[in-house]
Amino acid sequence: MKLQLANYLNRYVAFETEEIDLIFDALSTETFQKKEFLLEQYQVCKHRYFIIEGLIRSFRTDSNGNENISLFGIENWWITNLDSFINETPSQNAIQAVEKTTVLSISKNDLEVLYTKVPKLERAFRIITEKTLIAIQRKDEIYMKQHSKERYYNLVDTIPNFAQRVPQYMIASYLDITPEYLSEIRKNR
Amino acid sequence: MKLQLANYLNRYVAFETEEIDLIFDALSTETFQKKEFLLEQYQVCKHRYFIIEGLIRSFRTDSNGNENISLFGIENWWITNLDSFINETPSQNAIQAVEKTTVLSISKNDLEVLYTKVPKLERAFRIITEKTLIAIQRKDEIYMKQHSKERYYNLVDTIPNFAQRVPQYMIASYLDITPEYLSEIRKNR
DNA sequence: GAAACTTCTTAAGGTATCTTAAGAAAGTAA
DNA sequence: TTACTTTCTTAAGATACCTTAAGAAGTTTC
Numbered sequence: 433m434k435l436q437l438a439n440y441l442n443r444y445v446a447f448e449t450e451e452i453d454l455i456f457d458a459l460s461t462e463t464f465q466k467k468e469f470l471l472e473q474y475q476v477c478k479h480r481y482f483i484i485e486g487l488i489r490s491f492r493t494d495s496n497g498n499e500n501i502s503l504f505g506i507e508n509w510w511i512t513n514l515d516s517f518i519n520e521t522p523s524q525n526a527i528q529a530v531e532k533t534t535v536l537s538i539s540k541n542d543l544e545v546l547y548t549k550v551p552k553l554e555r556a557f558r559i560i561t562e563k564t565l566i567a568i569q570r571k572d573e574i575y576m577k578q579h580s581k582e583r584y585y586n587l588v589d590t591i592p593n594f595a596q597r598v599p600q601y602m603i604a605s606y607l608d609i610t611p612e613y614l615s616e617i618r619k620n621r
Numbered sequence: 622m623k624l625q626l627a628n629y630l631n632r633y634v635a636f637e638t639e640e641i642d643l644i645f646d647a648l649s650t651e652t653f654q655k656k657e658f659l660l661e662q663y664q665v666c667k668h669r670y671f672i673i674e675g676l677i678r679s680f681r682t683d684s685n686g687n688e689n690i691s692l693f694g695i696e697n698w699w700i701t702n703l704d705s706f707i708n709e710t711p712s713q714n715a716i717q718a719v720e721k722t723t724v725l726s727i728s729k730n731d732l733e734v735l736y737t738k739v740p741k742l743e744r745a746f747r748i749i750t751e752k753t754l755i756a757i758q759r760k761d762e763i764y765m766k767q768h769s770k771e772r773y774y775n776l777v778d779t780i781p782n783f784a785q786r787v788p789q790y791m792i793a794s795y796l797d798i799t800p801e802y803l804s805e806i807r808k809n810r
Numbered sequence: 811g812a813a814a815c816t817t818c819t820t821a822a823g824g825t826a827t828c829t830t831a832a833g834a835a836a837g838t839a840a
Numbered sequence: 841t842t843a844c845t846t847t848c849t850t851a852a853g854a855t856a857c858c859t860t861a862a863g864a865a866g867t868t869t870c
Contacts, residue, residue: 492762492766494766500765500766502758502761502762502765514751514754514755514758515755515758515759518751518752518755519755524762547744551740551743554740554743554744554747555736555743555747557747558743558744558746558747558750561747561750561751561754562703562707562750563707564754565703565750565753565754565757566703566704566707566708568754568757568758568761569691569703569704569757570704572691572757572761573681573691573713576689576691576797577681577683577689579826580826580827599846599847599848600847600848601846601847601848608765609826609827609828610827610828610829611847611848611849612827612828612829612830612848612849612850612851613826613827613828614848615848615849615850616827616849616850618848618849619849619850768856768857769856769857788816788817788818789817789818790816790817790818798856798857798858799857799858799859800817800818800819801818801819801820801821801857801858801859801860802856802857802858803818804818804819804820805819805820805857807818807819808819808820811870812869812870813868813869813870814867814868814869814870815866815867815868815869816865816866816867816868817864817865817866817867818863818864818865818866819862819863819864819865820861820862820863820864821860821861821862822859822860822861823858823859823860824857824858824859824860825856825857825858825859826855826856826857826858827854827855827856827857828853828854828855828856829852829853829854829855830851830852830853830854831850831851831852832849832850832851833848833849833850834847834848834849834850835846835847835848835849836845836846836847836848837844837845837846837847838843838844838845838846839842839843839844839845840841840842840843840844
């Protein structure tokens with residue numbers, strides 16, 4: 433796991449072995465079973481999670497009881513509700529394991545201490561946050577300019593065997609369409 | 622202008638006067654007339670802009686000639702096309718002044734040099750990027766859960782006299798509806 | 811102050827997508 | 841295997857929003 437984290441972080445900034453040790457030691461390992469919650473809706477999100485293995489989703493349940501998935505996370509992604517984590521306000525989204533998932537986690541305070549101990553990490557997270565921002569903007573652009581049929585095929589073509597790992601009603605929720613309509617899309621090729 | 626920038630940056634990290642001097646000296650002042658382009662669609666975005674005064678928009682023109690506004694920027698916002706700026710690829714969005722606008726600008730290289738000279742700036746931009754990400758996620762949530770009528774009133778109620786500074790067809794484009802439909806929304810209060 | 815443009819509104823007909831409801835299929839537990 | 845739960849599909853009627861077109865209102869230019 434330490435190697436996996438080191439490989440990941442070194443993609444952004446070259447860290448010394450001792451720095452990796454400091455970072456790894458500040459993180460805790462946790463495993464969540466399928467359907468277990470990393471964060472309940474309306475709780476304050478206290479951690480940032482780095483996914484070692486598995487698949488998670490972030491979603492809100494609206495007043496009609498409909499789930500609305502904003503985000504999937506897979507191996508080598510950081511997951512949190514940033515708004516809640518940074519501002520320490522209740523999260524509008526829950527975070528839940530779709531598969532059995534192992535993560536490394538860190539609290540806000542521990543992360544801030546770590547930034548001071550390992551200043552390069554500040555740069556790494558600046559870059560990671562920029563990449564995340566770019567990913568969201570790309571998703572928005574696809575969302576804005578494509579119809580749901582194209583969005584669906586775009587999604588399942590981009591992430592290999594995604595459609596096998598995730599039930600279709602979750603894909604529908606992520607694409608912001610109903611499962612019924614997704615079913616119709618799939619029927620017509 | 623230097624004072625405005627200093628006040629802005631000190632909201633995130635406490636800078637020394639000399640650090641502010643270094644940052645300010647690395648930035649160039651530019652003024653764009655109404656409708657003038659800071660960046661044309663399909664060009665590589667070479668700068669990050671800090672808006673001193675004015676109002677700009679970022680938009681793409683699709684194959685049917687429809688404009689699609691992804692973002693407005695006002696005083697004390699950094700604006701760029703991050704995907705294009707970071708990856709040095711053609712931008713799918715143009716950036717244009719809606720009002721006469723004065724900005725401070727910096728190129729990618731100069732910014733990287735500046736990060737090394739003033740390491741605190743790395744932290745400031747890490748935080749600013751996080752805030753930007755949160756803002757986009759909030760916009761997405763509003764977009765997902767509200768109908769266009771509610772999105773419209775939410776927008777004009779949130780930013781004071783925004784509806785006066787921006788023509789309605791631009792607001793429609795930002796809300797991802799047609800001007801005709803916006804007109805109908807406004808008619809029914 | 812008229813001409814020329816830009817922006818806003820109205821209206822009619824069309825389409826993507828939703829809602830509801832019910833049954834089929836698949837997966838899980840006993 | 842049977843029963844139970846979860847997931848997927850089908851179909852019919854409803855609606856949010858679009859397209860096109862044209863005229864009204866507001867702005868800029870000469």
